[in-house]
Amino acid sequence: RRGNSPVKESGHVLILGWSSKAVEVISLLAQRHRRPRVVILGPRDVSDMQESLRSSGAYGLGAKIVLRSGSPANHHELERVACADARSVMVVSTPLDGGDADIEAVKTLLALASFPWKGQRPKVACEIASARGIDVARAASHGAVPIVSSGEVVSRILFQASRQSGIAAIYDEIFSFTGAGIHIRKVPRCAGLRFGDIEYAFPRAVLMGISTAAKRADGSERYDFLLAPERSRAIAADEWLIFLAHTDAITDDLDRPVFRSTVAMPKAYLLLPTDGSSGGNGEPASTVFTSEISRAEKYLPPPRERILVLGWNDNIHDLLAEHDACVGSQTEITVVSAFDEGAARAQLAQRGAPKRLKTAFVQGDARSRTGIKSLAPQEYDCIVVLADASHRSPDPDAATVMSLVMVRDALRGRQTRPRLVAEILDPLNAGVVSGLEIDDLVISPRVVSQQLVQISQQAMLADIYRELLSSGGVEIYLKPASRYVVPGRSCSFNDLVYSAQRLREVALGVRIARDRAKPGGGLQLNPPKDSRWDFADGDMVVVLAEELYDRRA
Template sequence: MSRGPSALIGYLGLAVLLMVVVTAAVALIFGAGPTDNPITAAYNALLHTIDSGTVAGDTGTGYIILGLFVTAGGIVIFSAFIGVLATTLDERLAELRKGRSSVLEKDHTLILGWSDTIFTILSELSIANESERDPVVVILAEKDKVEMEDAIRERIEDMRGTKIVCRTGSPINLRDLAIVNHHDCRSIIVLSPEEEDPDTSVIKTILALTRGPDRREEPYRIVAEIEHPSNIEAAYLVGGDEAVIVDKGDTIARLIVQASRQAGAAAVYVELLDFDGTEIYFRDDQSFTGRTYGEALLAYEECAVMGVRTAQGVTINPDAATVIGAGDELIALADDDSVLVAAQAPTVAPDEARVVRAESPPESPRRALIIGVNRRTAPVLRELNAFSAPGSEVVLLGPDEQRMVRAIARAGTMTNLTTSTIEGVPTDRSTLEAVDVPSYDHVIVMSDDDLVPQRADARTLVTLLHLRELTDKADKHVTIASEMLDEGNRELAQVTKVDDVIVSEQIVSLMLAQISENEHLAEVFDVLFSAEGSEVYLRDASTYVTPGEPVSFATLVAAARERGETAIGYRDASAAEDAAEAYGVRISPPKSALFPCTGRDKLIVLAED
């Protein structure tokens, strides 16, 4: 019994076999049975052992007595056999429900860890896998299997054919990792757990994958998120070339800054990052070898070329005269990779007569107001300093003077910004009136990460309502960007007519999903979110062409090219508050599409500022 169910079942089976052989031998030796055939005698003995009703048909005193003894022994032994078998099956089913069985799938996406970001990641992966055959996503987390499955069904209505397999275990435990078959997975996403020191768990998980004693020979494709920048070097040290590390705080800070400086930037980045709609692809078009990047900009009807990937790395918005070499890949935006493969030529030529040949005006000093302080305030200040023109000013408003001072100190030396603080309650109307909100060019509202998400977002919404009323009353447009912790509150924030809402977890989730499908996208995102090189700008479309009839997007691309910029889309101001219309953002429209270029419409370009 100490050897387990398998041994017990085996020994009970041997006992049944022994009883059958002995009974058949006795019946044959003493001629007590109805037959002298050994096989038939053994068969009759087996029936007596496993079925107590068989004895009712026995004849002859000797055979009846033998049958009674055999049946009595069979009841004991065979009942024990059935009992052990039933108990073993029940235990096995319970183990399966606990999520401890081995995963048999191969070429799957493996997610290690659990947080609220997982729902956005799964939703995006389901879209990315629509064209795949029998796609599978496997999740390993220290959470009950049934709870994980119920949460996924509740938050995601349609997985579009992607199969979700959940297993309970620790991502840093080598035996638990073996359960999810990490040796045969396609890519691995390591989530930052919701605990006091999440980066330690992430680094340990990467270490278990890359330095485990039974690791596979071919390299892994790992993408992981890190909360604190100081831990990135350690994460790369254990991950090496196999891991792409996403700086969670820095990424969100960069987007907050870009969204605060120009309305609609967040919607553009979400459109670039998600799988629903336009995506970023790499194409090795040999027909462009020896030709220039400027020619490639107008080469495709339904694709927007945005850069070049060479052996040296990724370049976004290179000079128009840059020659595309053999083996270089064009980086392009398209609704689907099949569109890029088809590579249809434009149906219209740019109207050169409408192109305005002028440079975009340089950035002027601006005043910014940051309301609220959290752990991302210091990176936001660093990014503001990098993007702002010399002589710019930023004011921090919050209830804790010392916390604001510490955030400024952590941000480091400010070469372009002067900083100051005002102590006050952000949700208090009189406090906001006293700081003269309409006098600022940009306002950033940061969430209080010391509170639960719903309560923090509720305070943010109250602050936004006051801000918009104050700016409307002064009849001055101030760009207001807000950070939200819960995606469900984004639509509520639109009631306040805020220019951009950044859902922190959503942005990081989208990036993790994209990089897990193509690790080269990490270089593209790093350039787009960085103050160095080219980034996204939304500029008045009316300044690129002479006024008149609507012009084709091909003409706008040509006009941007004249300024050393790459046009990738258009924003219709009339739909800026409509979520169903992607807040007016159209990325990679057909070159033949016509746009009015009037009012507050914007041309979306990649440019160096």
């Protein structure tokens, strides 16, 4: 009961460190496994951890939870929680009063690197709070442990949500264990076939990309991957396929005569296209399927947007940096917090202020009606409400709820309103804000815990997730259905796959506007290839693409 005795478990999941993410990790494991066994070693009193788990409902999730109090950076403590017998190990960043939350995580990685393992080391994944700590964490683990930066993940999702409505729900499904997720499989019969052809070979899965594994000099594995490759790219015999699917049991139609080797195998550079062809040049998108209603409208003018950010926390630095790198002078951002302009710019300068982004900083309180109305929120294209730390509220989520209520009140009765993005820290508050007309809700501990659990079981996913969330690479977008098929014509998912290929994109699913009020918000990821729709205004296609806008001068 006091947490002093050795743990007599094997094959358990071991959490090293303590934060609110522990509850989310337990919840995700309970979704994936029947009665999972979870051992937590944290630098907190067992009674305090028990109370946190009890109040959050963790004990009702069906998991067996064993708590031990101690330092995860101590070899003796690691032996006490049967670290060597664990199935997987997750290191979580532990908040310290007035200190760096990543210090304990880095010390734990050093302890794990020097731990006398009896046999094969269990799979390990680590969370680092700040993106600044990623390089230190990688060095501490000799590059052998995949790292999730919670600040980087949350800020990048907030950034993408501020650009396009509905993106947070897509990532929530892909990162979770329910719905469509990323699966990696080797399919030997695809060797020699073109990527653009075999996109049609999997009736219940979307082919997203290809991957290879190689050995580093120290013997550890390195994973290279390519998302949304050229449609003419041939699959090599030693390559793996990256899918978006609802299950590991991915079936194929490769027995059909139409699937045959039509191109020579590449002789070198396995992750490069075999020729210089590209989409949108009039060539057939595939030799397997042809669409009669395909459209491929490539150009979208980049909009000039004004964004209002209410609140300030550590994510503001990465959020502004993402806007600065990706959209730059096309966007104006006003940040409202407890800091005046001088103090706000001084804090940003410590980590590098935006160079191209137009920014303004206002000292104010978004929780008051007067404060909100003085900002003229109706004049903005998007409003982002952060879990504010600048006013030092004991309950940041309460401040977020109050700000959202004031924003809704200020916009009441208007025919058009800005997109609304909100960040909360406690998943239990999701129901509280559900009626406040939020377009994208980001629950910070949940999205970070989802990634941590996933990569603790499959390390390759860490780099794929990072690529999807990085600006400037291959990302997920929602684009108007009218770009892909002739309006007024019934279309199948294969028609969308065909049109996306012509644009060097990969179709992942659709979002139907008339179903936005239904569970799931009208989102359909990885629909069967024979699914059909009659698209209307507001319907969107979810795609993997290099960028949202064609930035021609």
